[in-house]
Amino acid sequence: MIDPPSTLGFTPAVGELPLTPKQRSLLALANELGRTRFAARAAQWDETASFPFANYDDLRDAGLLALCVPESHGGLGADYATYMMVAAEIGRFCGATALTYNMHICSTLWTGVLADGIAMSDAQRAEHARRRELHFKRIVERGAIYAQPFSEGSAAAAGRAPFGTTARKVEGGWVVNGRKIFASLSGAADYYGVLCTEAKGDEKPDVCDTLYLAVPATSEGLSVLGDWNPLGMRGTVSRNLAFNEVFVPDDEQLMPRGVYYVGAQTWPAMFFTLAPTYLGIANAAYDFTVAYLRGDINEATGEPSRPGERRTVRRMYPTKQVAVAQMRIQLEAMKSLFARAIQEAAPNPSKDARMRLYAAHYSVMEGANDIARLAIRTCGGQSMMKHLPLERLYRDSRCGSLMLPWTAELVLDRMGRETLYEAGEQDE
Ligand SMILES: Cc1cc2nc3c(=O)[nH]c(=O)nc-3n(C[C@H](O)[C@H](O)[C@H](O)COP(=O)(O)OP(=O)(O)OC[C@H]3O[C@@H](n4cnc5c(N)ncnc54)[C@H](O)[C@@H]3O)c2cc1C
Secondary structure, eight states: OOOOGGGGSOOTOSSSOOHHHHHHHHHHHHHHHHHIIIIHHHHHHHHHHHHOOOOOOOOOOTGGTTTTOOOGGGGGOHHHHHHHHHHHHHHHTTTHHHHHHHHHHHHHIIIIIIHHHHHOOOHHHHHHHHHHHHHHHHHHHHHOOOEEOOOOOTTTTTTSSOOSSSEETTTTTTEEHHHHHHHHTTTOSSSSEEEEEOOOSOEEEEEEEEGEEETTTTTTTTTSSOOOOOSGGGGGGEEEEEEEEHHHHHHGGGGGGGGHHHHHHHGGGGGGGHHHHHHHHHHHHHHHHHHHTTBBTTTOOOOOOOOOOOOOOOOOOOOHHHHHHHHHHHHHHHHHHHHHHHOOOOOOOOOHHHHHHHHHHHHHHHHHHHHHHHHHHHGGGGEEEEEEEEHHHHHHHTTTTGOOOSSSHHHHHHHHHHHOTTTTTOOO
C-alpha cells in the first residue's frame, strides 16, 4: 500500500514521493529527532570536533540503530531505498550524524539485504546466516555501534589495489596487521568493520581475497591514533587506526571469505549510501536561504523571528530571487536522480541504470557544495557568521566528493570509460 506524501506534514529531504506506511513513519521519526534534538546540537560537535554521542543515544532509543536489521532478527527491516530516505532526512539536521550513521548502517545493510542478493554457495550462505545472527543480536539487544574503516591512503579504497591491511589465518580466527586512515566513529564504535586482504604466504595479494571482519574495539593491539582537526564533518572524528597482531575470532567475519569482492561487483549501489547525507545538507542550505531571505530567521540570534521583532527582509531583490530559483532547479534535479537511483537499486544493474547511479552520486556530491556556495553568496555576509548553520553546511558539503571509492573525479573517470568501452574491450 502506497500513501500520498502529503500526509507527512513536511516535505522530506528526498522530495515528495509515494511512500509506504513504513517509510512514512520512519521519515516522520527521523524528521522529529532531527528537528527537535540533532539540529540544536550540531554546532557543538562541529566546534569541538567531538562525536555526537547524545544523538546516538536517541537513535538507539528510537530503534534506529537496527533500522536495516531484518525484522526476523528483531530489527526494523528497512530496505535500501527506505534507509536512503531516512539518512537524507537525518543529514538535513546534522551532517556528521548522518555520515557516521551511514558507516554503522552499512554493516547491517551489506550483511543483510545486500548479502541476500550476492551469489554464495550453500555452505557460504549457511555460514553467513549463522554469523550475521550474532552480529545483528549485538545491535538489537545491546545497541552496539559499528564503524567502517576501509581507507588506507592508497589505491585500495578506490577499488584499484588490494588492501594493505592483512589478515593471517590462525587456529580459531585471524591475525590482523596494518593501518587505516579516516576511520569515522574512531573511539566511539564498539566494532570496526575492517576490509583487509587475506595473507596467503608467498602469494601476491589479490583483491579477490578481500575479507570483511568486525574487529572489537577492545581488541589487544588495536589503537586509535592521530589528531582530528578537519575543514568539515568534524563530528565524525575520523582518526587513524593501527592493528598490531590483533587476533579476531572466526565468528567476526561479516561475510564469508571472498564474498565481499563479489558483492562490490554485484551491487554498485552499495557505494551510493554515502550520498544521502549530502542531499540532506543541500536541503538544509536551501531551506535556510528561503527562511533567511524572507526574514523568518533573526540574523543576530539564529532563532526564528518573533512577531513584532524587527526583521531584515531580503526577498525583494531580483538577483536573490534568481539565485533561489537556480538553487531550487539544481535541488530538484538532484532529488529526482536520487529518487530514481534508490528505487532501481538492485544487484547487477543494466549499464543504463549504472550510469544513472554514477550520475546521481556525482550530482548530489558536487551539487550539495554548489547549493551551499550559492546560499552564502545570496544570503550575504552576515549569514556566514558562526552562530548560524550556513558556514558549517558549506564546510560539510565540501567533503562529499572526497569519499572513496566514488570521489567526484573517480565517478567521472568510470562514467567516461564505461561509456566508451564495453567490458573486456581494449584499443590496439
Ligand atoms: C569526513 C570524512 C569521513 C571519512 N570517513 C571514512 C570512513 O569512515 N571510512 C573510510 O574508509 N574512509 C573514510 N573517509 C576517507 C575517504 O573515503 C577517502 O579515502 C579519503 O578522503 C581519501 O584521502 P586521500 O588523501 O588518501 O585521497 P586521494 O589521494 O585522493 O586518494 C587515495 C588514492 O586513491 C587513488 N585515487 C584517488 N583519486 C584518483 C583518481 N582521480 N584517479 C586514479 N586514482 C585515484 C589513488 O591511488 C590515491 O593515491 C572519510 C573522509 C572524510 C573527508
